[in-house]
Structures are given as structure tokens and as C-alpha cells.
Amino acid sequence: MSLHTVVVLAAGEGTRMKSTTPKVLHTVAGRSLLGHVLHAVSALNPAHTRVVVGSGREKVEAHIAEIAPGVTTVFQEHRGGTGHATQLALAGTTPTGTILVLAGDTPMLTGESLADLVEGHTSGGFTATVLTAEHPEPTGYGRIVRGDDGSLLRIVEEKDADEFEKAIEEINSGVYVFDALKLAGAIGKLRNDNAQGELYLTDVIEILRNEGGKIAAVCIDDFTEILGVNDRVQLAESAALLRDRINDGLMRSGVTIVDPTTTWVDSTAVISQDVTLLPGTTIAGSTTVASGATIGPRTTLIDCTVAAGADVKESYAISASIGANASVGPFTYLRPGTELAADTRAGAFVEMKNAKVGEGSKVPHLSYVGDATIGEGTNIGAATIFVNYDGVNKHQTVIGDHVRVGSDSMLVAPITIGDGAYTAAGSVITEDVPAGAMGVGRAKQRNVLGWVLRKRPGTKSAEAAASAPSNDQEG
Numbered sequence: 001m002s003l004h005t006v007v008v009l010a011a012g013e014g015t016r017m018k019s020t021t022p023k024v025l026h027t028v029a030g031r032s033l034l035g036h037v038l039h040a041v042s043a044l045n046p047a048h049t050r051v052v053v054g055s056g057r058e059k060v061e062a063h064i065a066e067i068a069p070g071v072t073t074v075f076q077e078h079r080g081g082t083g084h085a086t087q088l089a090l091a092g093t094t095p096t097g098t099i100l101v102l103a104g105d106t107p108m109l110t111g112e113s114l115a116d117l118v119e120g121h122t123s124g125g126f127t128a129t130v131l132t133a134e135h136p137e138p139t140g141y142g143r144i145v146r147g148d149d150g151s152l153l154r155i156v157e158e159k160d161a162d163e164f165e166k167a168i169e170e171i172n173s174g175v176y177v178f179d180a181l182k183l184a185g186a187i188g189k190l191r192n193d194n195a196q197g198e199l200y201l202t203d204v205i206e207i208l209r210n211e212g213g214k215i216a217a218v219c220i221d222d223f224t225e226i227l228g229v230n231d232r233v234q235l236a237e238s239a240a241l242l243r244d245r246i247n248d249g250l251m252r253s254g255v256t257i258v259d260p261t262t263t264w265v266d267s268t269a270v271i272s273q274d275v276t277l278l279p280g281t282t283i284a285g286s287t288t289v290a291s292g293a294t295i296g297p298r299t300t301l302i303d304c305t306v307a308a309g310a311d312v313k314e315s316y317a318i319s320a321s322i323g324a325n326a327s328v329g330p331f332t333y334l335r336p337g338t339e340l341a342a343d344t345r346a347g348a349f350v351e352m353k354n355a356k357v358g359e360g361s362k363v364p365h366l367s368y369v370g371d372a373t374i375g376e377g378t379n380i381g382a383a384t385i386f387v388n389y390d391g392v393n394k395h396q397t398v399i400g401d402h403v404r405v406g407s408d409s410m411l412v413a414p415i416t417i418g419d420g421a422y423t424a425a426g427s428v429i430t431e432d433v434p435a436g437a438m439g440v441g442r443a444k445q446r447n448v449l450g451w452v453l454r455k456r457p458g459t460k461s462a463e464a465a466a467s468a469p470s471n472d473q474e475g
């Protein structure tokens with residue numbers, strides 16, 4: 001099977017989205033609508049892919065340059081219909097081989113179905129093949145009109161259809177395969193004498209048939225694959241369908257998903273066998289999760305790497321790397337540049353950014369760790385703040401191996417704490433602490449004896465103090 005050209009029609013205004021973002025750039029399951037179509041198409045390895053752009057041209061072109069640099073665009077200035085858009089896509093090219101035409105707003109289509117369609121078209125020696133579907137609610141779609149022998153006669157648009165034609169449930173998916181040379185001949189013969197005054201690509205079917213072309217109409221098994229997105233209700237519907245498809249695939253490959261309806265995994269994420277996803281979990285972007293890890297409940301991972309056996313619960317992480325058997329959460333925020341080595345811990349109410357945490361080290365509670373390198377086997381006491389920002393610049397903190405940072409420490413960067421050093425709880429550490437030293441940076445405590453009885457007489461505190469067994473309150 002070889003495919004010469006793919007034409008993606010994506011110039012429409014997408015008015016019903018009511019959005020400043022062009023329709024095909026709206027995303028579901030981690031890709032734009034157009035991104036899904038281009039991804040499916042890439043499985044066919046076409047020599048050329050052309051996208052017809054119009055509305056929101058600059059944004060769409062910039063997006064294509066980013067996600068599919070080999071794909072070219074063709075500009076359609078005014079909406080002239082799908083036939084007009086296809087004319088523009090073919091203009092100035094030498095028609096060769098087989099060509100696939102489809103719309104840019106059908107994110108559910110799979111590369112497999114497209115490959116089957118092209119394969120059937122080529123092996124059957126057809127002039128044109130139309131992908132159709134039995135649709136429970138055909139209103140709005142073009143209808144497939146077949147002759148008594150079952151062969152495809154023509155496609156009638158909803159707005160041009162009579163009562164009998166409107167009753168047909170088999171619809172045109174808007175996906176076609178053509179003999180490029182024959183298409184190039186027929187496309188110039190389109191006329192706009194229809195309800196919308198447009199050049200309909202669908203009309204080439206009747207033209208090719210009248211010229212003796214061999215036409216196939218192939219009905220897809222799963223009609224959800226051809227669903228298009230025209231408004232935000234359909235956007236949410238296709239997102240849910242894609243979620244179910246992705247989750248089904250993951251579960252069949254050995255991933256446990258406790259509640260598939262609240263688990264959202266982008267099509268770009270990679271989840272290994274024996275991972276467990278707990279309810280309310282979102283795994284987005286280029287995230288990879290290795291075997292044996294448990295993610296969730298209520299956890300979001302964006303562009304993260306999670307190694308085998310890690311446990312991440314009730315947390316939010318973006319562009320972070322979580323080592324093997326590391327434990328994160330509950331309620332942990334890992335920002336870009338966080339690198340947790342194996343067997344580390346980032347506990348409750350801990351935020352990290354640009355921080356490398358060495359093997360076996362722990363930041364168990366209530367801390368901010370920013371712009372830091374922490375060695376191995378180190379413990380950062382509860383409520384430690386890495387004071388990395390002087391109001392103008394960010395500074396680094398370097399902490400060695402097997403360090404014990406006391407609770408409620410302020411580590412004012414730039415600062416270095418040597419291997420095996422300790423800091424006293426409640427210290428503001430502003431100078432380097434050498435290896436093996438105890439850094440103390442706090443006022444010495446003094447007790448003002450009898451203060452409560454003198455200054456707060458008659459209070460419950462004074463009463464309690466007076467009856468305390470071992471305290472000589474009078475000093």
C-alpha cells in the first residue's frame with residue numbers, strides 16, 4: 001500500500017466553537033484536533049501531506065510547524081466549499097498515485113482504519129472510496145445514496161436532500177481515497193448550483209461514476225471513529241470517547257485503573273504494565289510511568305518521568321522526575337526541574353522547584369525547596385524553607401550527604417552545608433556550615449520566671465501555673 005498525498009481540510013471558521021482559538025487547535029487527550037488527524041495520517045507514511053488552512057491561518061500554521069514540520073499548508077482565503085478547498089490543495093501539483101482527503105476536526109479516526117481504507121481501495125482497483133457510517137442521528141451529515149444493487153450512486157447534503165434521502169442513516173464520514181489523476185480530472189467539473197452555493201467535494205463521486213469510475217463505499221464498524229467536533233459539547237463528547245479508548249487499551253495492556261471515568265491519560269503519555277492509577281488522576285503530555293508505580297488518587301502529572309515502584313498521591317507535578325520507589329504526597333507540588341532520586345521522599349505540603357534530591361534523602365513535611373542540590377541520605381526537617389530569592393536574583397543551596405537540617409530552618413542562599421553537618425532547629429542559616437559541624441543561627445533562650453503570676457493574675461494560665469506540682473513559680 002502506498003499513499004502519495006494526504007489532503008486535510010481545515011480552513012473552516014468553526015463558528016460554533018465560539019472561540020478565539022481556531023477550531024482545529026482545540027485539544028482533547030493531549031493533542032489538538034488537527035494533531036490527532038495528522039498523527040493518524042502519519043501511520044500511512046504519505047509522501048506529501050497538505051493542510052488547507054483559512055480561518056486563524058497564522059496560529060494553525062505555527063502549530064503545524066511545531067508538531068509536523070514536514071507538512072505543508074495551502075491557504076484558502078474565502079470559504080468556497082470542500083470541493084474548492086481540495087482544488088486549491090491540488091493546484092500546481094502533478095497528480096500521481098493515491099490520494100486521501102479528510103477533515104481536520106475528526107480526532108477519533110485511527111491510523112488503522114485509514115490504512116484499511118487505503119488498502120481496500122488500492123487492492124480493489126477503485127477510482128474512489130468513501131468511508132461511511134451507520135449513524136443513529138444522521139441529521140446534518142451528507143447521506144449515502146445507493147442503487148438497487150447496493151452500489152454508491154451519489155452523496156446528498158442534508159440541505160439538498162429530499163424526505164426520502166433524509167431518512168437514510170448511512171452518512172458520509174468526509175474521508176475519501178481517490179485515484180489522484182481521476183480526481184484531478186473531475187474536481188474542475190464541480191458546480192455550485194446547490195443550497196449552499198459551494199463547490200462540494202462530495203459531488204465528484206457522481207461525476208466519477210458517470211465517467212465509468214469504479215466507486216466503493218466502505219461502512220466503518222465503529223461510527224464513533226468518524227465523529228467530528230463542531231462545538232464544545234462535541235469536544236467534551238470526543239474527549240470522553242478518547243479517554244475510554246485510551247483507558248481500555250491501558251487496562252488490556254496490564255495497567256490497573258480503579259475508576260476509568262475519572263482517570264484521564266493523554267494519548268501522548270506512556271504507562272507501563274502493573275502501574276496502578278487511582279481515581280481522579282490525570283497523566284498528561286509526555287509523562288512516562290514505569291512498572292509498579294502507583295499514581296493517585298487525585299494526582300496530576302504533566303511531562304513527568306516516574307520510575308518503577310514510585311508512589312505519588314494527591315499531588316501535582318509538572319516537568320519533574322520521580323525516582324524508583326520514591327514516595328510523593330499527599331499534597332505535594334513538584335515544579336519544573338525537580339529530580340527526585342531513588343528511595344526519596346517529598347511529603348505533605350512540600351513544594352519543590354529546580355531541586356535535585358539525592359538517593360534516600362527525605363523532605364517529609366511543610367517545606368519549600370527551590371534551586372537546590374541535596375546529597376544522599378539527608379533529612380530536611382519539617383517546615384524548612386530554602387530562601388532562594390533575594391528580591392532580584394535566585395541563588396543556589398548545596399547540601400551534602402547525610403545532613404540533618406533542623407525543623408523550621410531558613411537556609412538563606414547562596415549557601416553550602418557540608419557532608420554530615422547538622423543545623424539547629426529554628427535557625428536562620430546565612431553562612432556556610434562546614435562538614436560535620438552544627439550550625440546554630442538563633443537567639444539564645446531565656447526564661448522569665450514567675451512572669452504569668454505577676455502579669456496575668458486571675459487567668460486560667462495563672463491558676464494552672466500556681467498548681468503545677470514541680471515548678472517553683474516564685475523563683
Ligand code: UD1
Nearest residue numbers: 009010011012079080081082085103141142172173174200
Ligand atoms: C461535509 C460533507 C458531508 C459529510 C460531513 C462529514 C461536503 C459538501 N459535505 O459536510 O457530506 O457528511 O462533511 O463530517 O463535503 N472546509 C474547508 N474549506 C471550505 C469548506 C470546508 O477547508 O471551504 C473544511 C472544514 O474546515 C472542515 C471540512 O472541510 O474541516 C468539512 O467542512 P464542513 O463545513 O464541516 O462540512 P460539513 O457540512 O460537515
Ligand code: CA
Nearest residue numbers: 103105228230
Ligand atoms: Ca463538519
